[in-house]
Amino acid sequence: MIATENIATKKINTLIKEYPFLEDFFENHQIDVKQNGQHSIESYMASVNEEDREDFAMDQEKLVSAMLSYIDQMMAFLDTKEDKGVESLTIEAGTNKKGEAENFEALKISKSEIICIVGPTGSGKSRLLGDIEWVAQKDTPTSRKILINDDIPDKKWRFSSSDKLVAQLSQNMNFVMDLSVYEFIELHAQSRMVENEKEIIEKIITEANKLAGEPFDPETPVTSLSGGQSRALMIADTAILSSSPIILIDEIENAGIDRQRALELLVGEEKIVLMATHDPILALMGDKRIVIKNGGIDKIIPTSEAEKGFLTELEAMDRTVQLMRRRLRNGEILTSLK
């Protein structure tokens, strides 16, 4: 807790010097810091005429109390940056839609592991994800229990907006901001308050370019990236800059992106990867796969060596399909599959 007395009479400049992140706060409360730095909140409020105060819905008491909460949360956030993080996630069995016990006791997933989730649409994949996100404590329809680092998780995973357990990547996600690639990552980095901003932005762009079939430069507007480039950027950005220790991927389309490398990047950044997929190549890249049926986990199958053996053959087939696609695109006539 910070000292609450006198905070309304301190100069805005002094407050920003003590808590640099307040600049953002003032900006979002539409107080121009450059013009009003010499003011305190009290004298600033007094300088605004009553009409404007009413028009912009300003209230000193509420502003100060919001600022105090913000300072508290940001301090707590900066403090936990050094946390050891999430080493493992454990799902303890609950019940399926019919109320029958699930077919396992507990599944422990460690960081850098890839777990695939398979099962028909509507089988309960979203509920499983929901249980993880909400760190269920037998208080959701499935009665599952989620442990983090073998322990009952901190409440922050449920209630804090800056500590979200799960980041999501799916097929129909788009960029909607009108920014260049560089500005876009910069904005994300600022919201995460990382220290070595420039270095991280460059790393993300480099990694994204390694994943994308066709390279792009930092000045490209995010909205004009191709599908493969967009996904490459989303994956690199999520791997390197997202605060969430668990990444849920809903299929990665096999076009314009090196999927194996994408998974390696995520795993290399020590994320826990959950992947809903029916693509055999992706599914076999996982360490285990969870089979969902009737809203419950029906089976947990470790990917066997025999199964992994098919991977080489599947990848060869995949390369053939890609090659044929390229040839057709170039206007060639196919004469063989080689």
Place this chain on the structure above:
Amino acid sequence: MNLVTFSGPPSSGKTAVIIKTIESLKERNLSVGVVKFDCLSTDDDKLYEKLGVAVKKGLSGSLCPDHYFVSNIEEVVQWGLQNEFDILITESAGLCNRCSPYIKDVKAICVIDNLSGINTPKKIGPMLKSADIAIITKGDIVSQAEREVFASRVKTVNPKAFIMHVNGLTGQGAYELSTVLYEEDEQLETLKGRKLRYPMPSALCSYCLGETRIGESYQMGNVRKIKLNEQ
């Protein structure tokens, strides 16, 4: 009975979020009533009816919809009590961004969507600033980075709010929301004498002059009443 007030800019997904949440509430055998406030017309009441939820609509016409809301909320509460709902939900039009008629000690929820742009949170006044829960929708179509940036902007504007991501189409997050909406030991009997969290902007009735108390004896000037007895 619990009262929960929902607001948010038009098309942010209020109705979809409420509908998915009601489905979860009904599974817990809680009875729910909805009053939809709007300006000129709404068909949302039909969506609620389809779900088998008791619904009333109030159209403010030429009046400010938020003034209209506060002029009628006590009567709406009494209608809810007569029908013995466990939860009464009001959904506002949320048209002007300047204000939202949240009431002190009544759960206030603001729904905003990821597509509205990252500068939207600071443009929304007390509707977001004084909400207890901020719900962010349409997260399934924007990138993870945009979701994180948007949520952090919302947090800067209202550091006290509990921020949740709910998808109005798939219902992801709606079950979780339903668990924080209902409190069994909260029994609302009347709103008379309760206060708004923030005064409304000027117009032509007693609330235009800064009145924040609720109840007929505080209402003067251009006050229009909702018709709750019509079928």
